[in-house]
Amino acid sequence: MIKPNEEVFKYYFYFIQERMNIFWNKYEENYPLTQDPTLQSYKFTNVYRAMDRVSQYLIKNVIYSDDNFSDKDVLLRIIVFKIFNKPETWEYLESEVGKISLENFNLTDINNALLKRKDSGPIFNNAYMMTGTHSLYNHLDFKHEKWLQMVKNELIDQSVFDKIIEAKSLSDTFDYLRGCSFIGDFLAYQYAIDMNYSNVINFSEDSFVKAGIGAIRGVKKCFGNASSSKYSNEDIIKFTQDNFEYYQSKFGYDDFIPLFGRSPTLIDLQNCFCETDKILRVKMPDLQMQNKRIKQRYQETPKPLELFFPPKWDINHKIDKPNIPATNKELTLF
Numbered sequence: 001m002i003k004p005n006e007e008v009f010k011y012y013f014y015f016i017q018e019r020m021n022i023f024w025n026k027y028e029e030n031y032p033l034t035q036d037p038t039l040q041s042y043k044f045t046n047v048y049r050a051m052d053r054v055s056q057y058l059i060k061n062v063i064y065s066d067d068n069f070s071d072k073d074v075l076l077r078i079i080v081f082k083i084f085n086k087p088e089t090w091e092y093l094e095s096e097v098g099k100i101s102l103e104n105f106n107l108t109d110i111n112n113a114l115l116k117r118k119d120s121g122p123i124f125n126n127a128y129m130m131t132g133t134h135s136l137y138n139h140l141d142f143k144h145e146k147w148l149q150m151v152k153n154e155l156i157d158q159s160v161f162d163k164i165i166e167a168k169s170l171s172d173t174f175d176y177l178r179g180c181s182f183i184g185d186f187l188a189y190q191y192a193i194d195m196n197y198s199n200v201i202n203f204s205e206d207s208f209v210k211a212g213i214g215a216i217r218g219v220k221k222c223f224g225n226a227s228s229s230k231y232s233n234e235d236i237i238k239f240t241q242d243n244f245e246y247y248q249s250k251f252g253y254d255d256f257i258p259l260f261g262r263s264p265t266l267i268d269l270q271n272c273f274c275e276t277d278k279i280l281r282v283k284m285p286d287l288q289m290q291n292k293r294i295k296q297r298y299q300e301t302p303k304p305l306e307l308f309f310p311p312k313w314d315i316n317h318k319i320d321k322p323n324i325p326a327t328n329k330e331l332t333l334f
Helices: 006-028 037-041 053-063 071-084 087-097 107-118 143-156 160-165 170-178 185-196 213-228 233-242 244-251 266-283
Strands: none
Touching: 006 037, 006 213, 006 244, 006 266, 037 266, 053 071, 053 087, 071 087, 071 143, 071 160, 071 185, 087 107, 107 143, 143 160, 160 170, 170 185, 213 233, 213 266, 233 244, 233 266
């Protein structure tokens, strides 16, 4: 039977409650956003992956743009954006070579444009460690060249986009992406979720999950030996979802306000284990596991929240009418 260490696991639900309160406080312009000094000082992702600014940019400007792209064009656009995961790089690239599509996916033009851009600063977002190497691409000098050549050789030329369009499940989509050089378990899962935001494929986010390295650390801290026995990390994430309301109530965090009525899915709960690993480095520093400190400091972005979610979620019409109660109260852990 799966059994958490409740003294630790309560921080998982504390993080979810307080981080969501921060979101709603910002949405309603209730300040201060939080009384928690750790959450005030350091950068933590949102409870819902699709709420983070880069995901929001991807959904609004890459997937659901005003242009009439084919299904394969949409998948290509998602992959090219996610390789860099940086809106500034995307906007620069499209200004230099035009709207990214199969028709204008010219590696010489794209690589030359990115070489010029590198002189102005990083072209990759440091959120993902894009470290793949493969002997087929050793003749290329730059990381972005290797990644884009992989896209051409392995996703376009080997018809992987066609296979994804015909995929029968989110797990199938993951498997097709996982078969490519440079794309390991974590990125294959993240890319599959990004593609699932589009109308090209449409699978439940609760049908498949893959734990990333940070989430695995969070699981191990919260579940101890259970996470290394007969239960996989994915089993434990699913257990958390199945018992979400029970533990919310048990730990006193059952006034959670979901995203316009949408409950967190497995990808969100997976991400929250990663963020729990981070917050525990401060809240319970004796639980040392590899990383010992939180690296990124929080810097408030002056841009207002302009939310847009995949239309198939059917929540966009609720954004301007949230009727959210004030949430700028201080939470306690015990």
